Amino acid sequence: GQQLNQSPQSMFIQEGEDVSMNCTSSSIFNTWLWYKQDPGEGPVLLIALYKAGELTSNGRLTAQFGITRKDSFLNISASIPSDVGIYFCAGQDDTGANSKLTFGKGITLSVRP
Amino acid sequence: SAVISQKPSRDICQRGTSLTIQCQVDSQVTMMFWYRQQPGQSLTLIATANQGSEATYESGFVIDKFPISRPNLTFSTLTVSNLSPEDSSIYLCSVGLDYNSPLHFGNGTRLTVT
Numbered sequence: 565g566q567q568l569n570q571s572p573q574s575m576f577i578q579e580g581e582d583v584s585m586n587c588t589s590s591s592i593f594n595t596w597l598w599y600k601q602d603p604g605e606g607p608v609l610l611i612a613l614y615k616a617g618e619l620t621s622n623g624r625l626t627a628q629f630g631i632t633r634k635d636s637f638l639n640i641s642a643s644i645p646s647d648v649g650i651y652f653c654a655g656q657d658d659t660g661a662n663s664k665l666t667f668g669k670g671i672t673l674s675v676r677p
Numbered sequence: 678s679a680v681i682s683q684k685p686s687r688d689i690c691q692r693g694t695s696l697t698i699q700c701q702v703d704s705q706v707t708m709m710f711w712y713r714q715q716p717g718q719s720l721t722l723i724a725t726a727n728q729g730s731e732a733t734y735e736s737g738f739v740i741d742k743f744p745i746s747r748p749n750l751t752f753s754t755l756t757v758s759n760l761s762p763e764d765s766s767i768y769l770c771s772v773g774l775d776y777n778s779p780l781h782f783g784n785g786t787r788l789t790v791t
Contacts, residue, residue: 597779599782605784605785606683607769607782608784652719665720669719
């Protein structure tokens with residue numbers, strides 16, 4: 565089946581630093597999504613990407629849909645303590661909610677004040 | 678985006694019993710899904726909740742263990758039956774407002790089976 569690879573499993577950064585997370589796949593996806601999950605809560609959608617090469621920003625977050633459609637990255641600039649959480653990438657075969665999401669295993673981000 | 682309410686937020690259940698989880702959305706949505714997140718793991722799709730018909734289950738999940746109802750476009754339930762400790766997980770409701778919308782998640786139900 566399709567798999568999404570996120571590594572490393574954990575990242576530790578200093579407050580104010582930028583951080584970049586990658587997500588790679590062995591197969592093509594037509595939609596890439598990035599979610600953040602805080603403890604005790606469900607994943608919250610950060611950014612959705614629908615076109616190869618697309619670069620989209622949401623505040624301090626920037627994500628790109630790779631040209632090969634097999635990868636995506638998420639950048640967080642000027643990190644703050646509330647950026648702590650688990651970041652999941654997810655891919656869909658087709659645009660739209662009727663297509664199943666495949667999730668990566670997530671990256672746990674820690675921010676040292 | 679829609680407001681998704683899941684109940685209960687957490688529960689501790691005994692082995693052999695069942696738990697029914699409710700998902701209520703504040704607006705009509707086209708798609709509703711149920712996911713499982715085992716401790717420290719990623720999210721795995723259990724099934725698609727189809728309005729007015731039987732749910733569509735993913736490989737490894739069966740209706741007898743995870744019966745699902747979706748009587749209308751704003752509400753669904755997931756029952757986890759004949760509980761065992763291996764069922765201890767977070768169960769998440771997810772919705773798509775329409776076919777072109779990304780999925781949004783409820784806050785989940787944290788189930789512990791003793």
